[in-house]
Amino acid sequence: MFGITRWVCIGCWVTLTVNGFVQPQSRVETVELKKQPALPDLYEASVLELQEGLDAGLFTSVDLIKAYFARIDEVNLKGPELRAVIETNPSALAQAAALDYERKTSGKRSLMHGIPILLKDNIATVAEEGMNTTAGSFSLLSSVVPDDAGVVKRLRKAGAIILGKANLSEFAHFRGNLASGWSGRGGQCTAAYFPGSDPCGSSSGSGVAASIGLAAVTLGSETDGSITCPSSQNNLAGIKPTVGLTSRAGVIPISQNQDTVGPIVRSISDAAIVLSVIAGKDPNDNFTLAQPNVVPNYIKALKKDALVGKRIGVPRKVFLDVPDIIDETVAAAFETALTTIKELGATVVDPADLPSAEEILTSNNETIVLDVDFKVQLNEWYESLLENPSGVRSLADLIAFNDANPELEEPTNFTDQSELIESEATTGFNATYFQALAFDHDLGRTRGIDATLQEFNLDALLLPAPGLTTVPAAIAGYPIVTVPLGFYPDNTTTQSAGPLTVYPAPGVPFGLSFLGTAFSEFDLIGFAFAYEQKTQTRLARKAFPAAIPSTQLADVIGK
Numbered sequence: 254m255f256g257i258t259r260w261v262c263i264g265c266w267v268t269l270t271v272n273g274f275v276q277p278q279s280r281v282e283t284v285e286l287k288k289q290p291a292l293p294d295l296y297e298a299s300v301l302e303l304q305e306g307l308d309a310g311l312f313t314s315v316d317l318i319k320a321y322f323a324r325i326d327e328v329n330l331k332g333p334e335l336r337a338v339i340e341t342n343p344s345a346l347a348q349a350a351a352l353d354y355e356r357k358t359s360g361k362r363s364l365m366h367g368i369p370i371l372l373k374d375n376i377a378t379v380a381e382e383g384m385n386t387t388a389g390s391f392s393l394l395s396s397v398v399p400d401d402a403g404v405v406k407r408l409r410k411a412g413a414i415i416l417g418k419a420n421l422s423e424f425a426h427f428r429g430n431l432a433s434g435w436s437g438r439g440g441q442c443t444a445a446y447f448p449g450s451d452p453c454g455s456s457s458g459s460g461v462a463a464s465i466g467l468a469a470v471t472l473g474s475e476t477d478g479s480i481t482c483p484s485s486q487n488n489l490a491g492i493k494p495t496v497g498l499t500s501r502a503g504v505i506p507i508s509q510n511q512d513t514v515g516p517i518v519r520s521i522s523d524a525a526i527v528l529s530v531i532a533g534k535d536p537n538d539n540f541t542l543a544q545p546n547v548v549p550n551y552i553k554a555l556k557k558d559a560l561v562g563k564r565i566g567v568p569r570k571v572f573l574d575v576p577d578i579i580d581e582t583v584a585a586a587f588e589t590a591l592t593t594i595k596e597l598g599a600t601v602v603d604p605a606d607l608p609s610a611e612e613i614l615t616s617n618n619e620t621i622v623l624d625v626d627f628k629v630q631l632n633e634w635y636e637s638l639l640e641n642p643s644g645v646r647s648l649a650d651l652i653a654f655n656d657a658n659p660e661l662e663e664p665t666n667f668t669d670q671s672e673l674i675e676s677e678a679t680t681g682f683n684a685t686y687f688q689a690l691a692f693d694h695d696l697g698r699t700r701g702i703d704a705t706l707q708e709f710n711l712d713a714l715l716l717p718a719p720g721l722t723t724v725p726a727a728i729a730g731y732p733i734v735t736v737p738l739g740f741y742p743d744n745t746t747t748q749s750a751g752p753l754t755v756y757p758a759p760g761v762p763f764g765l766s767f768l769g770t771a772f773s774e775f776d777l778i779g780f781a782f783a784y785e786q787k788t789q790t791r792l793a794r795k796a797f798p799a800a801i802p803s804t805q806l807a808d809v810i811g812k
């Protein structure tokens with residue numbers, strides 16, 4: 254039924270293809286152009302645009318996989334070596350063919366049916382599918398996980414196709430004082446807006462891949478900043494969900510108290526679609542059992558008037574008024590954003606400070622909790638593996654493995670594993686740990702985000718994504734929704750961000766974050782959508798030319 258005749262519009266050229274042969278241009282006059290939508294540009298294509306094209310038979314999920322694979326090869330192997338993608342899924346084409354058949358015969362399962370998604374390499378997929386789950390570490394190469402991650406089960410059930418695994422800061426940046434985006438297996442990932450620029454992390458590859466269309470959508474994980482910051486520095490929309498909204502079962506852990514899995518994508522609309530699929534209870538992650546019984550349909554939050562009549566607070570103390578936490582460029586863009594928020598019908602309450610702000614700045618409670626959680630949970634991870642050829646079965650083994658394999662895990666400039674060592678020195682859950690956890694909840698929730706929302710009768714808090722924004726939400730376990738805010742000017746002087754990376758640099762992006770209380774994602778998505786639709790900041794600037802892959806659907810259809 255489909256695939257015999259296709260009209261392909263590439264820019265202003267219109268080509269008629271019959272049975273795979275390009276017909277003379279004169280035939281084109283007979284084509285009713287309005288009925289034949291152009292193929293979406295994969296640099297920017299949204300999930301809804303892809304679904305429209307798939308439903309109309311303009312292309313298939315097999316075509317999508319081929320095109321994304323080619324785009325990954327272009328920038329990963331031949332191009333500027335962005336090192337965004339660590340592995341691709343050898344089963345993806347077969348899965349796509351089956352899902353294409355299902356679409357034709359019985360319709361699509363969800364808005365994610367047949368949509369390729371890239372996962373951060375700490376999110377488990379069963380080994381028989383052909384991919385590793387390593388958090389970027391050679392200590393986990395060819396290890397066999399017991400099961401798919403909880404979020405992967407939901408994605409597969411919804412018909413999504415796992416395209417591959419994304420590079421990351423090794424162990425989600427819980428290894429030591431290393432540059433963002435570096436892992437032993439993946440090397441140094443760099444961002445696409447300036448050559449050699451810092452992608453931030455730890456979900457670095459997810460961010461870079463989303464920013465230039467190496468996948469339709471991606472998943473990252475955040476413990477403190479790891480979705481928010483790569484979204485910010487790669488001109489993207491990101492959702493760091495409330496801890497316990499999305500399952501962490503099968504995600505290589507840092508901390509059960511702070512880890513959370515969420516989308517890193519090109520639009521709030523795509524983020525809402527992905528979150529609607531991955532949110533929900535999972536018996537294998539008991540934190541998810543505390544969430545409300547019904548997962549909201551986040552797509553219904555996408556309203557351009559969502560900010561009308563809302564009260565948005567600006568917690569200036571510490572987050573905006575301590576020198577050097579954010580710079581002049583970001584500060585100026587943020588003040589402009591406040592004007593936009595008012596134009597969109599909201600009341601801006603400014604300042605609306607967190608009572609705990611100064612204590613958050615000096616607190617070391619988070620480190621105490623993470624150090625203990627990481628050791629306990631990473632040991633459990635290694636023990637749970639059905640096989641691990643490296644022989645590593647504990648955090649202590651990992652530290653020894655890294656030292657024994659410096660060519661893999663401790664190359665020049667990337668030798669530090671002080672966080673692993675600090676975590677290994679902890680002795681488990683004791684009174685100090687529980688006191689620190691209680692302080693975190695007090696600082697982040699009771700005398701933090703919740704106190705401010707209540708005192709000023711607010712619907713959300715607003716801050717620039719850079720700086721310390723992620724900390725109160727991290728220790729509280731509360732959500733953040735991030736959208737593009739602006740770009741550094743072309744005359745920006747580059748600064749070193751690591752041995753191989755720079756930030757800021759000319760033209761590199763930064764984001765804006767909406768913060769709220771537990772399970773307030775629906776509201777935050779609405780606010781971020783209203784701001785995104787009004788400003789369209791993402792579209793104001795593209796990646797540098799060599800970082801933009803050229804393969805499009807037209808290059809793979811019928812081949």
Ligand SMILES: *[C@@H]1O[C@H](CO)[C@@H](O)[C@H](O)[C@H]1NC(C)=O
Nearest residue numbers: 380381383384385394395396
């Ligand atoms: C993991 O990576 C290794 C080395 O690149 C590869 O041989 C193997 O096929 C990959 N997949 C699995 C499931 O181990």
Ligand SMILES: *[C@@H]1O[C@H](CO)[C@@H](O)[C@H](O)[C@H]1NC(C)=O
Nearest residue numbers: 497509538539540541542543
């Ligand atoms: C989850 O279970 C663990 C023990 O298995 C327990 O320590 C923890 O408090 C539980 N958490 C929640 C949120 O129920």
Ligand SMILES: *[C@@H]1O[C@H](CO)[C@@H](O)[C@H](O)[C@H]1NC(C)=O
Nearest residue numbers: 612615616617618689692696
């Ligand atoms: C934890 O937070 C409390 C409350 O701010 C503070 O008094 C205490 O010093 C903090 N502990 C550490 C280790 O930073």
Ligand SMILES: *[C@@H]1O[C@H](CO)[C@@H](O)[C@H](O)[C@H]1NC(C)=O
Nearest residue numbers: 678679680681683684685686
């Ligand atoms: C808890 O363990 C840590 C090491 O992980 C130690 O520094 C601390 O003193 C212990 N606290 C108590 C109350 O034993």
Ligand SMILES: *[C@@H]1O[C@H](CO)[C@@H](O)[C@H](O)[C@H]1NC(C)=O
Nearest residue numbers: 582741742743744745746747
């Ligand atoms: C960059 O250009 C702007 C005007 O576009 C100017 O205000 C600013 O001072 C310049 N900055 C530097 C570092 O040259």
Ligand SMILES: *[C@@H]1O[C@H](CO)[C@@H](O)[C@H](O)[C@H]1NC(C)=O
Nearest residue numbers: 664665666667749751752753
């Ligand atoms: C190590 O870092 C320095 C800068 O800090 C850089 O000049 C050098 O090229 C780096 N070497 C390697 C092998 O990464």
Ligand SMILES: CC(=O)N[C@H]1CO[C@H](CO)[C@@H](O)[C@@H]1O
Nearest residue numbers: 329330334336339340438439
């Ligand atoms: C393990 C793996 O596939 N590593 C790849 C990481 O990315 C670079 C390209 O940037 C590839 O050369 C590696 O093969």
